[in-house]
Amino acid sequence: MKPNYKLNVIHRYIMLLFKRLSERQLMMLIAFLIGIVTAFAAYLFEATVDEIRTVLTNWVNADKVNILYLVSPLLGIIIVTLFVKYVVKESISHGVTKILYAIIHKGSKLKPHNTYSSILGGAVTIGFGGSVGPEAPIVMTGAALGSNIGRFFRMNYRNTTILLGCGAAGALAAIFKAPIAGVVFVLEVLMLDITMLSIIPILIAAVTSTTIIYFMHGFEPVFSVTMGENAIRVAHMPYYLVLSVLCGFVAYYLIFTSAKIEKAFKKIKKQYQKWIIGGSILGILIFLFPPLYGQGYNSISNLINSDMPSLFQNTLFYSLQNSIWVLLAFLAAVIAFKSIAMACTNAAGGVGGAFAPSLFLGAFTGFFTATLLNYLFGLDLPVTSFTLVGMAGVMSGAMNSPLTAIFLIAEITGGYRLFVPLMLVSAIAFAISYYFSPYSVYTRELVLSGDTMAVSKEKAMLFIDTENLVEDDFTTVREDMTLGDMIDVVAQSRRNIFPVVNEARELKGVVTLDDIRQDMFDRSLYNRYYVYDYMTTPPAYIEWGEPISTILEKFDKTGAWNLPVVNEENRYVGFVSKSKIFSEYRNELQKE
Numbered sequence: 001m002k003p004n005y006k007l008n009v010i011h012r013y014i015m016l017l018f019k020r021l022s023e024r025q026l027m028m029l030i031a032f033l034i035g036i037v038t039a040f041a042a043y044l045f046e047a048t049v050d051e052i053r054t055v056l057t058n059w060v061n062a063d064k065v066n067i068l069y070l071v072s073p074l075l076g077i078i079i080v081t082l083f084v085k086y087v088v089k090e091s092i093s094h095g096v097t098k099i100l101y102a103i104i105h106k107g108s109k110l111k112p113h114n115t116y117s118s119i120l121g122g123a124v125t126i127g128f129g130g131s132v133g134p135e136a137p138i139v140m141t142g143a144a145l146g147s148n149i150g151r152f153f154r155m156n157y158r159n160t161t162i163l164l165g166c167g168a169a170g171a172l173a174a175i176f177k178a179p180i181a182g183v184v185f186v187l188e189v190l191m192l193d194i195t196m197l198s199i200i201p202i203l204i205a206a207v208t209s210t211t212i213i214y215f216m217h218g219f220e221p222v223f224s225v226t227m228g229e230n231a232i233r234v235a236h237m238p239y240y241l242v243l244s245v246l247c248g249f250v251a252y253y254l255i256f257t258s259a260k261i262e263k264a265f266k267k268i269k270k271q272y273q274k275w276i277i278g279g280s281i282l283g284i285l286i287f288l289f290p291p292l293y294g295q296g297y298n299s300i301s302n303l304i305n306s307d308m309p310s311l312f313q314n315t316l317f318y319s320l321q322n323s324i325w326v327l328l329a330f331l332a333a334v335i336a337f338k339s340i341a342m343a344c345t346n347a348a349g350g351v352g353g354a355f356a357p358s359l360f361l362g363a364f365t366g367f368f369t370a371t372l373l374n375y376l377f378g379l380d381l382p383v384t385s386f387t388l389v390g391m392a393g394v395m396s397g398a399m400n401s402p403l404t405a406i407f408l409i410a411e412i413t414g415g416y417r418l419f420v421p422l423m424l425v426s427a428i429a430f431a432i433s434y435y436f437s438p439y440s441v442y443t444r445e446l447v448l449s450g451d452t453m454a455v456s457k458e459k460a461m462l463f464i465d466t467e468n469l470v471e472d473d474f475t476t477v478r479e480d481m482t483l484g485d486m487i488d489v490v491a492q493s494r495r496n497i498f499p500v501v502n503e504a505r506e507l508k509g510v511v512t513l514d515d516i517r518q519d520m521f522d523r524s525l526y527n528r529y530y531v532y533d534y535m536t537t538p539p540a541y542i543e544w545g546e547p548i549s550t551i552l553e554k555f556d557k558t559g560a561w562n563l564p565v566v567n568e569e570n571r572y573v574g575f576v577s578k579s580k581i582f583s584e585y586r587n588e589l590q591k592e
Contacts, residue, residue: 014153023159026153027159027162027163027201028200028201028204030149030150030153030163030166030201031163031166031200031201031202031204031205031208032204032205032208033149034142034145034146034149034163034166034167034170034205034208035166035170035204035205035206035207035208035209035212036208036209036212037145037170038138038141038142038145038167038170038171038174038205038209039170039174039208039209039210039211039212039213039216040212041119041138041141041142041145041171041174042138042142042171042174042175042209042213043174043213043216043217044119045119045122045123045134045137045138045141046134046175048119048123048127049122049123049126049127049134049294049295050127051127052123052124052127052128053126053127053293053294056068056072056127056128056129057293057314064314065287065314065315065316066287066290066314067287069129069283069286069287069290069293069314070283070284070286070287071279071283072128072129072283073128073129073130073131073279073282073283073286073293073345073350074275074278074279074280074282074283074348075128076124076125076126076127076128076129076130076350077125077128077130077275077278077279077282077345077348077349077350078275078279078349079124079128080121080124080125080349080350080351081271081275081348081349083117083120083121083124084117084121084349084351087117088113088117088121090111090113092113092114092117092118092121092137092140092351093121093346093349093350093351093352094136094346094353094442095118095136095137095139095140095143095351095353096136096139096140096189096190096353096355096442097442097443098110098140099139099140099143099164099168099190100190100442100443102143102147102164103161103164103190104547104549105547105549105550106547107157107160107545107546107547108147108150108157108160108161108164109147109151109160110140110143110144110147110148110164111144112144112148114140114141114143114144115141115144115145115148116141118136118137118138118140118141118144118351119137119138119141121137121350121351122134122136122137122138122351122352123137124351125345125350125351125352126294126295126352127294129282129286129293129294130282130294130345130350130351130352131282131285131286131292131293131294131296131338131341131342131344131345131352131357132295132342132345132346132350132351132352132353132354132356132357133295133352133353133354133355133356133357133359134175134295134352134353134356135171135172135175135353135355135356136351136352136353136354136355137351137352137353138171138172138174138175139168139171139172139353139355141167141171142166142167142168142169142170142171142172143164143165143167143168143171144167145167146160146163146164146165146166146167146168146205147160147163147164147167149163149167150162150163150164156467157547162198162201162202163201164190165186165190165198165202166201166202166204166205167205168182168185168186168190169182169183169185169186169202169205169206170182170205170206170208170209171209172185172206173205173206173207173209173210173213174209174210174212174213176222176408176411176412177210177213177214177217177221177222177411177412178210178222178407178408178411178412179203179206179207179209179210179411180206180407180411181404181407181408181411181412182202182206182209182210183199183202183203183206184401184403184404184407185401185404185408186202187199187202188401188403188404189399189400189401189404189440189442221411221412221413222297222412223300223301223304223388223412223413224301224304224305225304225384225388225413226384227384227385227417231382231384231385231417231418232382232385232417232418232420232421236381236382236385236421237421237424239369239370239373239379239381239386240386240389240421240424240425241424241428242369242373243365243366243369243370243386243389243390243393243425244393244424244425244426244427244428244429244432245428245429245432246365246369246390246393247362247365247366247390247393247394247396247397247425247428247429247432248393248397248428248429248430248431248432248433249432249433250335250361250362250365250394250397251358251361251393251394251395251396251397251398251429251430251432251433252397252432252433252436252437253339254338254339254342254354254357254358254361254394254398254441255398255433255437255439255440255441256436256437257339257340257343258339258342258343258346258354258441260343261340261343261344261347262343262346262347264347265277265278265344265347265348266347271349274347274348274349275348275349277344277348278344278345278347278348278349279344279348281340281341281344282341282344282345282348285337285340285341285344286341288315288316288333289315289330289333289334289337290313290314290315291311291334291364292334292337292338292341295352295356295357295360296338296356296357296360297356298310299311299360299363299364300359300360300363300387300391303363303364303367303383303387304363304384304387304388305384306383306384308321308327309321311330312330315330317330324371324375327371328368328371328372328375331364331367331368331371332368334364335361335364335365335368338357338360338361338364339357339361342354342357354398354399354441354442355395355399358394358395358398358399358441359391359394359395361394361398362390362391362392362393362394362395363387363388363390363391364390365390365393365394366386366387366388366389366390366391366393367383367386367387367390369386369390370382370383370385370386370387371383385418385421388409388413388418388422389409389418389421389422389425390425391405391409392405392406392408392409392422392425392426393405393425393426393428393429394429395408395426396425396426396427396429396430396433397429397430397432397433397434398433398440398441399440399441399442400430400433400434400439400440400443401440402423402426402427402429402430405422405426406419406422406423406426409422410422467544467545468584469548469551469576469580469581469584470544470565470573470574470575470576471574471575471576471577471580472573472574472575473494473495473574474493474495474497474498474499474574474575475489475492475493475495475498476498476499476500476501476505476572477489477498477499477500477501477511477531478500478501478502478531479500479502479508479509479530479531479532479535480530480531480532481530481531482526482527482529482530482531483516483519483520483525483526483527483528483529483530483531483533483534484523484526484527486498486511486516486531486534487516487520487526490513490516490520496512496513496514497510497511497512497513497562497575498510498511498512499564499572499575500531500532500535501571501572504571505571505572506569506570506571506572507541507564507566507570507571507572508535509532509535509536509537509538510535510536510537510538510564511531511534511535511536512536515534515536516534538560538563538564539558539559539560539563540554540557540558540560540563541563541564541565541566542554542563542564542565542566542576543565543566543567543568544565544566544567544568544573548581551563551576551581552581555578555581561577561578561579562575562576562577562578563575563576
């Protein structure tokens, strides 16, 4: 009891400090604090990944293969799997997918361990060579920080969701030094509503985290790009159309391949078998194609700067790098195997996301397209521009997020000169990928499990505060009351439903006016029958604080008009009715 008591004292003391602040002022202050915390979390995460990678890779000469590539990814996955099994005791992979699930089904509540477990698992996975991205773990960490801070201040569902979005935006903005992309990501991928109440705190968090990262890492963009005079020309537009089509198919390939491989791994029951199969495939692929190691940002930089010697470091093809056909074959192989490497990493037990892999695939697709067209047709297409635009194209298609892709590439390269081709390629790639798979790499798993709200949720419905739905003006009765006593209660009540509770206010059942109607006018039965003779069990119960999505599911399955609400101890709280939901929904629509 003491820890809870101390926590309550701390909570009361903090709330007293902020009691003069309005709700909006408090939200802005908390958003500012979240921006600070997520910036330091992102910095620590990146530093850990870089340190592990440096130790494992920098001891081998560029023209020699690195034998550690065969085993280090497997070692990292084993460490993370044991950490998850014995310390966390809950899956922490697919961070963005879990955030979406929490928003829809868990009242935007993420567990406290998510504030640290994802960055620890992600850092080890990626540092040891897992072919996944760091964004999902750090975004999960930021979202968990926002969610738990919201719960500490006892915010309602709407404000907790906004603070969760603040954490996600701050984390992504810190990773890429891209505040606009961080905000757009939250609005587009996490599908938060665009209102003044939500957009201002998210902006504050994103700008705060980016500012802090500027002072830690400098003001240079993530990828240093030098745009020549040939960077963008009207004559290049037809070739950008070719690139957009390729990006659309590569994005679909990423979604399809990762889903199929992870589905196949789920059929494997023994964890050690997943280690052996996934680790072996991953190790061999990285040994043959070292750019698949980790998140791949170094390889993206090599492509942007046309640094082929660095791209071929530690490969079996180092001496053949000057052959155009070897280069094209190498690029095509990396594109083909990246999705497989990513899926094997996650399916075997690693922790990481698809954000960086989509950028990686886009960069290689853009570079491959420009190089091939230049060689075959004697063109002078800007390889750097195609590399950057390709990043936006695949990301747009894989994540169903064209706006995020456009602004991210514009921000991480330090300019907006490519804005027109970015919009063109992102839009077409998104349309092609969406045609084959309307679900993103984040929502596909949820939808396949039957969770259609992941892609078609009604924002006005989701932001209903479920605690406002509970009506507590129902008169309670005891099961040992006589019918006569029950009639006296009915005469004083405005309701036709009567919850039956015991002395501890535990809900035992309900009695409706229809249940007693045929006997209520026969006085000879008043002392013969008792409440328990008429009591029935409700078709479903609603738990206090339950999200609106599951409440709607219960009403849909039972066909009931009213359902009782109980707390964690099964004590009666009140009722939720369909009419109350409709009324609150109408109010939310008016606000929107």
